[in-house]
Amino acid sequence: MKWSWYIFLPSHTVIENTEAKLNDTTRDRDELKEKLNVCGDYSRQGWVHFGGSLYYISSEQKSWQDSRSDCQQRGADLVVINSREEQEFTRQFQKVTWIGLTDRETEGKWMWVDGTPLTMSFWGNGEPNSHDGNDEDCGEMKFLDNENSWNDKPCDIETVWICEKLLSVA
Numbered sequence: 001m002k003w004s005w006y007i008f009l010p011s012h013t014v015i016e017n018t019e020a021k022l023n024d025t026t027r028d029r030d031e032l033k034e035k036l037n038v039c040g041d042y043s044r045q046g047w048v049h050f051g052g053s054l055y056y057i058s059s060e061q062k063s064w065q066d067s068r069s070d071c072q073q074r075g076a077d078l079v080v081i082n083s084r085e086e087q088e089f090t091r092q093f094q095k096v097t098w099i100g101l102t103d104r105e106t107e108g109k110w111m112w113v114d115g116t117p118l119t120m121s122f123w124g125n126g127e128p129n130s131h132d133g134n135d136e137d138c139g140e141m142k143f144l145d146n147e148n149s150w151n152d153k154p155c156d157i158e159t160v161w162i163c164e165k166l167l168s169v170a
Ligand code: 2F8
Pocket: 127, 129, 130, 131, 136, 151, 152, 153, 154, 157
């Protein structure tokens, strides 16, 4: 009996598809590398990860608006607290800090810096109170021993602040 050996060469289409897949994989790898580099940069600057965001607590003190500008220059904004877990995470820094909450536009209408109205809140006992008739239009984390820790305070008082950068899911 006579045996024959055949060599099966891939077709042109199979080669093209394989090349296309290799290109996709190379692009995905490069994008992941770039994301890792960015994460490394943030981490070295002191940002920490929680949930789907990165957080930065300042070492300086600034007015609410200057704090916000600092966050924006870092590609972020003042922290927006959307859950009890995020409230607890933010409180565990144990620092009096500006948060991204203000009623500067309309007195009594508290808004987050991302344009959303306040729904879930963690005001301290008796807050917000515009204490002694002062214009207290900016929100801070103040009563650190209590889950209900927020206070309204005059926006120009220099205070430590917390930035939040949302991580994109894509
Ligand atoms: O007791 C709450 C009250 O404490 C301070 O006023 C004495 C706060 N003011 C500042 O921190 C400037 C008030 O906002 C706060 O309501």
